[in-house]
Amino acid sequence: MDQLKLYLYSQKYDIITLNETMLDNTVADHEIDINGKDAFCYDLHKIFQTQSSQSPDPNSLWQEWKTKFLLISDMHAPQMTRKVRSEYAPWITENIKRHIYHRDFLKKKAVKTGSSNLHDAYKRARNDLNRLIEKTKTEYFTSIINNTAKNPKEMWKTINKITNKKSKTTNITKIVVDDKVIEEPEVIVNTFNNFFNEIGTTLAQKLPESTRTPESYIKPENDSTFELQNVTEVEVFGIVSALSSSKATGYDRISPKLLKDSAGVITSSLNQIFNQSLLTGVFPDDFKVAIISPIFKSESKLECNNYRPISVLSVVAKVFEKLISNQLSTFLETRGILTQQQAGFRKKNSTETSLLNSTNKWFINMDKGYLNGVIFLDLKKAFDCVNHDILIRKLKLYGCSENTLCWFKSYLTNRRQMCKIGRTISQERVIRCGVPQGSTLGPLLFLLYVNDLSSCLSHSIASMFADDTNLTTSAWEVHRRYTKPVKF
Secondary structure, three states: OHHHHHHHHHOOOOOOOOOOOOOOEEEEEEOOOHHHHHHHHHHHHHHHHOOOOOOOOHHHHHHHHHHHHHHHHHHHOOEEEEEEOOOOOOOOOHHHHHHHHHHHHHHHHHHHHOOHHHHHHHHHHHHHHHHHHHHHHHHHHHHHHHHOOOOHHHHHHHHHHHHOOOOOOOOOOOEEEOOEEEOOHHHHHHHHHHHHHHHHHHHHHOOOOOOOOHHHHOOOOOOOOEOOOOOOHHHHHHHHOOOOOOOOOOOOOOOHHHHHHOHHHHHHHHHHHHHHHHHHOOOOHHHHEEEEEEEEOOOOOOOHHHEEEEEEOOHHHHHHHHHHHHHHHHHHHHHOOOOOOEOOOOOOOOHHHHHHHHHHHHHHHHHOOOEEEEEEEEOOOOHHHOOHHHHHHHHHHOOEOHHHHHHHHHHHOOEEEEEEEOOEEOOOEEEOOOOOOOOOOHHHHHHHHOOOHHHHOOOOEEEEEOOEEEEEEEEOOHHHHOOOOOOO
16 A cells, blocks of 8 residues: 555646546436425425326336326426536635636736736736646545545545546547448447447357256245335335435436436325236336446557447336336245356355455365366356346246246337437337346346356366356366366
8 A cells, every 4th residue: 555655646647637627528307496395395296196097008007106206296396407527526626716717817817908017917827726736636635545544545536636537428539330420420329329239139049059048047946935015115215315416317207306206195006006017017118228337458549349338228217117126036045046157146145255255266266275276257248148948948947936927028129229329319129139138137037147157167166256156176286186187
C-alpha cells in the first residue's frame, strides 16, 4: 500500500484536466414535489380502486396496470430531460464557485466593452482560478488517498475517480466494420445491437458436440419437487419499498423512485399480476425487453468487440424476479443441490471464500509432497451461450414441476433487446440463447446450468465462482499423472 501511494505521488498528473466535469450527457428523470407525494399516492389509490379487467392473461393485466400508473405519474411527475455531469466534482468549494462567477463576469464585460483593462483583469481572474482549482484538487485527492490507506477497495475507487477510469459515457460517433467506416447514428446503434445479439448464438454454434447428453451428469432429484408458490403482499411490499431510487428506468417507463414512493398503494395490484403469471405460466412480454448500452472497455473505440453491453430491464420485472429467486434459492440451498465447489452469487460466499478453498487445497497437496497442476478457465460470453432447451431439461432433473417449468420457459423465450446510444434507439431483436443480463434470476439459472461441471471430471477438482473456474490435479511426479489420459 505504501508503494502504491509513493507511485501515485511520483506521477505528474495534470490536476486541472483530471476528472474534468463536462455537461455532455442527458438523462430522463421524474421529479415530484415533497408536498405532492400524498396527492400522487391518493390519485393512484383512486385509479387502482376502479374496476379492473378480469382477464386471465397477465399481459392484459400488466398493460392495464401500466397505463393507469403512467397516467397518474405523468400528471404529478412528468418526465423531464436534463443535463448531468459525466463525472461529479466533490472538490468544488464555495470559494471556487465565487471565483468562477467573478471570472465569467469579467469575461462578459471585456467582450461587451472591448476594454483592454477588463480583458487583463479577466486573464488575472482566470489564472487565479486555475491555481486555486489545482491547489484544491491536489489537497482533496491527497487527503482522500491518505484516509483510505488502510482500505484498498476505497483507495482503488479513488484512483479510478482521479483517472476517469470509470467513465460511463457512451458517445460513439464512429465505428469500423469490415474495413468500412460507419458514422450514421442509426446504422451505428443497429450494428451494435446486431453484434451483441448474435455473439452468444455464434459462439454456442461453434461448441463441439459431445458423445454424452448434458443430463447424463446429473442425478435426478426424485425426493423433492420445486413448485413456484403464490407471493404475498408483504413480500412484494418489502422488495418495492427497498428499491434504490437511483436505478435506471426500463422500457416500460416505470420509474423506480415513483414505484418506491407509492409502494403502499400499488403492492396489492402488483401482487395480483405476479400471482396470475405464476398461475398461467406466462411471464409478461414487457418484462422481457432489455435496453442495452455499449460501454467501452479498452483498445480501439472503433471496434464493437471492445465494448461490453450494459442491460437495463423493467424495475417491476426485477421485483418479480427477486421473489422467484428467493423461492428457488431457498429450495436449492435447503436440498443441497448446488455444488459446494461453486461460490458465485450465493449467501455467505464470495471471491475470498473461492480463493481460500483453492489455496487450501493446493497447500494440503504440497504438504503431502504432491505437485499441483492447475488450469484456469476463462469462458468467453458464458452467460450469453446458455442453451435454453438444455437449461429447461436440467431444471426438470433438479426437481422443478411441470407448471414451474412452463413459467421458466416463458421467462426465457421471446426475449427482446434494443440498443441505445445517446438518444438513438435501434430496432428490436429477439434473443435466442443466454440468460438475461442485468436480471436478478439470470445468475442463479446460470449456476444451475454449470452445476454439474464437477461431475464431468475424473482426475481433477473444480473450484468455481460463477463462470470463473480452475481445475486442480496433483501427483507425486509429473509423469505419474500423465501415464493415463487425463479427462477434464
